[in-house]
Amino acid sequence: MPKKITIEPVTRVEGHGKVTIQIDDFGNVKDSRLHIVEFRGFERFVQGRPYWEAPVLVQRLCGICPVSHHLAAAKALDVIVGAGTGYGLTAVGEKMRRLMHYGQFFQSHVLHFFHLSSPDFLFGIDGDPALRNIVGVAQENRELAVQGVMMRKYGQEIIYHTAGKKIHGTGAIPGGINKNLSLEEKELLLNGADPLNADKMVEWSVAALDFFKSYHAANKDMVDTFAAYPSNHLSLVREDGALDIYHGVLRAVDNDGTIILDDVDYQDYDKYIEEEVRNWSYMKFPYLKHLGKEKGWYRVGPLSRLNTCDFIPSPLAQKEFELFKAYTNGKPNGMSLHYHWARLIEVLHCAEMIRDLLKDPDLQNDDLVVKGEKLHKGVGVIEAPRGTLFHHYEIDDDDKITLANLIVSTTNNNQPMNTAVNLTAKAFMNGKPEITEPMMNAVEVAIRAYDPCLSCATHALGQMPLEMTIVDGNNNIIDNKIK
Amino acid sequence: MSKKIIATTSLAGCFGCHMSILDIDERILDLIELVEFNKSPIDDIKKFTKQVDIGIIEGGCCNSENVEVLKYFRENCNILISLGECAIMGGLPALRNGIPIEECIHEAYIDGPTVKLNEEKILPNDVELPMLLDNVYPCHDIVKIDYFLPGCPPRADLIWDALVALITGNEMDLPYELIKFD
């Protein structure tokens, strides 16, 4: 009998969404959808507000990576106030923002790995649901939990000292930054009491990576085949091809590693990127215009960044990057669970960058802001922890916002997450007489690999518990399962 | 002392309030000695499995699903806390109040600069999507709320002190520095 399964809401990800899975007469998965059920309307209600409010307002879309929105908006407004794109700021302006951003990446990636995903590694996809959470982790492996908690705290401290607040800070302003880093703050972050210092964070980042690598070694088949599929990948890269999460040009590669978009100045992003609307989700489906809807979708985030960049400009992370590349013979890596691997390499990169940046005397400079000739349009793009984030604002002569357009990281991963859900549903549910809790968790594990921030994506956020509704061919509910 | 049971949810919020709970940092390891978590986005409990002592609500109500979840929390929690500006007064999402919701939808799906090719003017309208409310509502407009913790997000120290007071049954002592907005 044909059935429809609904998974609602999905937990240990951030956001409101649910999954429906259609099962045909023979118990095979016909179709599946990840629905995003929240809508905020930010693009409209920000119209008419003064442009300088944007960096403070817009981060309230997402409390998980508010710094990314804060900085993407500030970068767009840099253009509007005539401070140029990316490199137009003073040294202290750019470096304080970078420090803030590395701190943010660090805490966000750590949160995702330790608090949200490590339960799946420690207890298994079919582990006891009552244990599969950070409390369970703390009981099973206290050291791991303590490291997760303290690493996140360190990242949050960096944000506090650069943005003024741990969540929803105000540090970046159009054309620069509103404070520098005092010598006391520098000392605290660089050489703070154990474990809250830069060297310890590098050491623990290496340990987290080792934890994942040994898990990978012991579970190779699962990690390598789980929701693995070919796709395009998009990210910013520095002009020389280096990984750069704060500024760069847009580059995309296809599954063979052929560059399909290169050196694109993101002020022109709308010439290259378009979004498809589907009636079953508030989250849109972006694609590269020149390739069309069917072939032009792409992945973003840690895995994609390591697929598009040529090298990582920090020594320990570069070594890990070489191992990562060698694993797929230099070709792009399409394995969903390798997102975790790539994410932890980025954690190490950020720890190294934070340590080195803190020693830079430019952070104590006083020339905080740049001014220039005002323009009416600005686009700011940044690599957020979850992938490329686009902010586009236009203003009128009264400095009021007339247009706002956001393409957030998780939206870029909409089609990829749907593809991962579909593959996982097929792998775990096809032909099975009964849908079990581990099968449903497998679907969530696939979504979780992408670390979706659905609040962002719908310009909203919340929780996704998982509920499956089984319906017959006429859409009558015949069973309802709740995880 | 038996452990108090806590549940949390995010309605039309940004998750920043949940992040602020995590900002109690090492104290989270003390907290889990004192309490047991039930339904929450940080664990895999999707439906209440028992009556809960303290329910923490982030975010106001912007759609029918938020309203259902909020009522479900009220039924299953002895004490309900509105955590943060969104739960208390709608917060940033309530900026849409006063603007017809159709305009917000049109801007996002038809008029925006990267949806120019949506010539058929497709809009999200599937039965799987909850109904949007005309306005974004604060939680106490929908159900009775017992405590309000202000801030966007409320500071971690405020959350900690309030929780400890509720767990130990002591009176809350929240100095002004802790509760002033932001």
Ligand code: SF4
């Ligand atoms: S009150 Fe602030 S931090 Fe909390 S959910 Fe609302 S916007 Fe986010």
